[in-house]
Each structure stands twice: as C-alpha cells, then as structure tokens.
Amino acid sequence: MKANVAAKRDPHEEAGAYPAPAAHAELKGVSRIYGVPGHGGVHALGPVDLTLRQGEFFSVVGPSGCGKSTLLDVLSGLSVPTEGAVTFEGKPVAGKVPDGVGVVFQEDATFPWLTVWDNIAFGLRRAGVDPAEIERRVNYAVGFVGLKDFAKAYPVQLSGGMRQRVCIARTLVMRPRLILLDEPFGALDAQTRLIMGDELLKLWRETGATVMLITHALDEAAMLSDRIGVMSSRPGRIIEEIETGWPRERDSRIASEDGFGQITARLWRLLREESLKAAGLAGGGS
Amino acid sequence: MHRKTDTLLVIVALVALWQVLHWIVGSVALTSPADTLARAVELLGSATFWPHVAETGVALLYSLLLAVFGGLTIGIALGINRLAGEVAEPILVSLYSLPKITLYPVILLAFGLGLSAKVAFGTIHGIIPVIIFTMNAVRTIPPVMLRSARVMRLSPPQLVSTIILPAALPELVSGLRVGFSLTLLGVLIGEMFASQRGLGYLVMNAIGGHDVRTMMAVVLILATTAVLISAGLLHIDRRMHRRAS
Structure with missing residues (x-):
C-alpha cells in the first residue's frame, strides 16, 4: 500500500525530506488539571508524550470527554499545561498561539x-x-x-x-505550517463529511503543512491519516499510535481498500473498553 | 405598509383620547390638541424659544457622549472580565432602580448650578443601562469567536474594535436606545429645578405661571422629538438583529 504514486508531484519527496521526517511539534509529559489539583480539580489530560512529524497527517481518536480538545488547546497555546512542556518548531509554546499555527474549531x-x-x-x-x-x-x-x-x-x-x-x-x-482541527466536521451529515475530508486531504497535500485532526469518527481517522493516536478515557493518555501506510495521494475512496477495514477494526478494539469506561459501563462487556 | 397604518392608528387614537380628556377636565388642566399645536407652532416661530432648545440640546449632547462612551468602555471591561462583571452586576441593577432624583441635591452641591449639574444628572440616568446592555452583549459573544481571535493573535485594541464591538453591535444599539431615552429624561429633570434655561425650565416656569397652553406645547414638542429619535434607533435596532440571526 505504500506505493509512491505521489512521488513526482510532492515537493517533500522530491527534496528527499519526506522519508526522514523531523519533529514539528512535541508534547513532553503534558498534563492539564482544571481547578486545584487534589482539591476537587479535574484531571482532564495526560501525562501525554506526542511527537508530530513534519508534514504528516495525524489524527486523534478517543472516547468522548477524554481530553481530545484539551490536547488541542494545549498544543495550540490556547491553554497552558499544568505540567510538562510543549514545543513548536523547537520553540516552547507558552500561553500564546505561535505564528504558523492555525486552528479550525x-x-x-x-x-x-x-x-x-x-x-x-x-x-x-x-x-x-x-x-x-x-x-x-x-x-x-x-x-x-x-x-x-x-x-x-x-x-x-x-x-x-x-x-x-x-x-x-x-x-x-x-x-499555517501546523493546522489543528477540532472535530471540524462533527456537525455535518455523512456525505458532506466525506467530501470535506477529501478537501482537507487536498489542502494538506498542497500546503505541505502538518495536520492534527481531532475526531470521534473512526472511519474518518482511518481514511485521512498517516498516523492515528488513540486516547484512553479521562484523564486522556495516548495508549497507541497506529501507522496507516496510505500513499500521500489519496482520497475517501480509500475506504474500499482491505487495509481500511483492518485499521477501523483495530481502532475500535482499542477504543471499545475505553468508551465503556467513559460511559460508566466498564466491565459490562465480555 | 401594514406597520405604517398601525402607527397612524395609534397616533389617531392618542389624539382622540387627548381630545376626550380635554372635554372632561377643561382647558384649565389640559388644552385641546388643536390649541396645543397652535401654541407649539407659535413657540417654534418665536426667537425666545430657540435658546432654550439649544441649552437642552447641548446638555443632552454632552450627557449622551459621556453616557455612551463611558457606558461602552465600562461595559466592555466588565463583559470581558467575568469576575468583575459578576461583582458589578447586582450593584448596577440596584443603582438602575434607584430613584435618581433623590441624588439631585447631592449633584447640585457637587457641580453647582448650571450646565455641569444637568450633564451629570443626564449621564447618571443614561450610563447604567448602557453599561448593563454592553456587559451582557459582550458576555453572550460565542466563545469560539474569542478563541479565533487568539489564534489570529489579535492585540487587545484589535480584539475590541474588530470582534467585540461588531459582535455585540445589535445588543449595543438596544442599550443605546434605552440609554438615550433615560439621558433625555435626566437632563429635563435636571432643568426643572434650580435652572433658568432649557426646555425643562420652560415647562416648570409655565406650570408656575399656570400657562397650561405653553406647558402642553413644550411637552408636545419634546415628546414628538423623543419618539422620532427613538423610532429611528428602533428601526436600526431591528435591522441589526435581523442581520445577526
């Protein structure tokens, strides 16, 4: 599946930069606790270690309320982590959105x-x-x-x-060199979401930006991403990172590939237990 | 078209009611609409009337400037700062319902007789509704707009001028409408006591000399002007809300 269909059109691959991707943004031991820790504070996120590679399409999936949006807030600089460090292009992100970061809510x-x-x-x-x-x-x-x-x-x-x-x-x-999207298609119908996903892929290819997409739709993550981070229930940690191995030149029709079903199934296997926990139904499954 | 006939009906009904009241209580207490209109035209044509209009107009203008700009500034600050807003709100609401005429002696002592006392009195009437409306307008701006502003790294002045003001504008116009009526009220009350000039003084002076015709004529001129301005603001208000929804 890792065919080099896009080799001729892709500036990254022409330059030879793509095969050895550098860290574009990094979270190290990042936690976010709302309120006073230990005194009724809510531990929303972490600790999370995550490296976004230069130019990749990374998706984050996780049960509802697991801190996906908090992860985006912390990475973009909209909110300050309680613990840990966030860097973008080697510079620390501290309570301010750095130049070169774009967010779609x-x-x-x-x-x-x-x-x-x-x-x-x-x-x-x-x-x-x-x-x-x-x-x-x-x-x-x-x-x-x-x-x-x-x-x-x-x-x-x-x-x-x-x-x-x-x-x-x-x-x-x-x-922007890093585009963060927080469930941007969450409110849209299924067909529109597929079309918007294709547009997002086109945008990603044309701009060469690094993309992090937060989504609750497993098929969306499986279809669009180079890599998928699976989060646990709250406090959200990344429990697994899955490489899809899709070619850079791709669109929603990839859903008919064999690998697509396998990735989606694997995501659900990982998420099922976490989603039950998030819903207060842990142990209810067999 | 429908609205225009409605407005006309209301005016006709009010004039008819006025005429009936005139028949009941007589010219000693209430002059007839026609008689009042004649006196109003007479006043508008006389040279001694216009200095009073100018006096009230200047006091109203200053009061409005202070009430609107002061109210917007304080309202935006309280709207952005949640804690300050929550502390200030009950205080503002009690001040709003306080009969401000009870403060007039204090204002007269502080500002002396003349323009500044009237302006101060007009301002304290108008500024509080403008603050309350502005504060609530800023508070109800969707948080995602403010987050977008942070992503675009807007400076605080840019945030206020390009996001907060336009986003809150429909509500602000509602606040200005209420603020305008109350400011005018404050200025007129201010002129009714310890004043030698202005339309408020004219009304009080006419009452003192039992000149019901003049009193009614000034009130008619004032009411008509206020209703016209208020209707204009309401029109803008409605258009704004239609566009925003």
Missing part, C-alpha cells in the same frame, strides 16, 4: 457581520498583509473551498458545511 466561528470574502481576509488584514497579496490569497482560497459564487454572501445565508469551509479557508490563507 468544531463550532461555527464565522463572523456574521462580514461577507465570506471579508471573513477569509480577516486575519490577513489584521496582520497587515499587503492588499494586493490579500486579494490574491483570498481569491485563491475562496476558489479552493468552492465558495466563489458565495464570496459576497453573509454566513447566515450559508449551510453549516459551507460555513465550516469559510473557517478552513480563513485558516488556509494565513499559510
């Missing part, structure tokens, strides 16, 4: 008072990017997410899937 984060075009241009304008460059990047991004005909529309006129695409485009134009 589960909730609709479009700004209702701006048109689609202005929503996408928002971050570039605040960053003081040259207007001609903004024009170029936004026009490209609007086309990339298929919203050219809706550039002048307001979010209220769009469907949930289209709004999420606006958010993805808004992240894309900032040219």
